Amino acid sequence: MNIAILNGDSEAASPFQAYLLKLSQKLKDRGHTVIKLDLATLNLKGCSGCWGCWVKTPGECVKHDGSATVRRAIIDSDLTLLASPITMGFTSALLKRAADQMVPLIHPYFVVEGGEIHHRARYARYPLMALLLDAGEQADAEDIEMTTAIWRRTARNLKTRLAFTAVASRDAEEVANELTLVA
């Protein structure tokens, strides 16, 4: 299975970075192809809400930056792991910057799905998504639950679903096993 890890930690030498390296290795040991994107190094310019990706250059952001690498990695993957420390009760601004630039992956047309208004799919298939959170010392169980609830909706609007949420205090071996099971 192809796994894309979107690393939303902007701190270069944190324990979470070390954890991600360990987890990547364990996933590779299980025969998976792993691409880890360190979002902090990709010069993401962020979304300005111009709708260019919907009506000027369909499917592509009008800004030329590292966000194209992120979008390609997502579509190429069977599972996209969103990895981030929790700061002020939610995943990092860096990961959010990447998420805002995922909008080109869907189509502007409105559709009704599950009794709600959503946007139409652009691709024939989308990867499963999962969250890996570094709760640190500040985040409590409610923060993790609320963060999961938000990303569950985001995954749904990206035409897929959030398979699970793991916290980085758990053993990397165990998390690697679970990731292998869900996809």
Add this chain to the structure above:
Amino acid sequence: MNSLLLLNGSPRGERSNSIKMLERIAEGWRRKGGTVEALHLARRDQFARAVTAFAEAETVLLGMPLYTDAMPAVVKEYIEALMPRVAAAKAGLRNPTLGFLVQSGFPEARHSRPVVRYLEKLAARLGSRYAGTIVRGGGGALEWMPEQANKKLWQQLRVLGEQLARDGQFGAAELKAIAGRERLGPLTVMLATLACKLPLTQSMWNKMLKENGVWERRFDAPYGPAFRP
């Protein structure tokens, strides 16, 4: 309590639907004799001012569009910049009363509820009094609607601004009214399903695609096989 710090969290800045709505709330606030300082978080110089102004403010209203079901990245950056204010609150310093506006293009309020929960907890985290969150769908349509059609909405927003100035919080009934329906009823789902199949429903997108000369490329999928319904 007569000075309002009005923060526009839309990446579109001055050209956003969020600021159009925030300005109406500010009008209501001014009617009660208060003053308003408005800043756009998308402007780097104003972002820095917004961080320092937070500590001095009595009341802050932070408005934003819903971006991938949450706050836009620039708003999360701002929230992260407020981290020292959590410690300040723990040390016994006072943080301003906090109110929010979350507007989206979706007609149902349901899409915005998870982030509203987060914002309410953010106020608690900062030790701020929570004034409430105004949730409003159908925001994208503001650009195409004739001014007259938005009259009721503008009036609702002014009233909410007056309430914030007078009571330090939004009225529960007014918040409920402006949010509209939480989810679509069965009949609306049926009609909307049919409507989405009509070119008319997608006409605003089609118009822009044609104007930009990319109508033929509208289903482009640069990274993989395209969806075929």
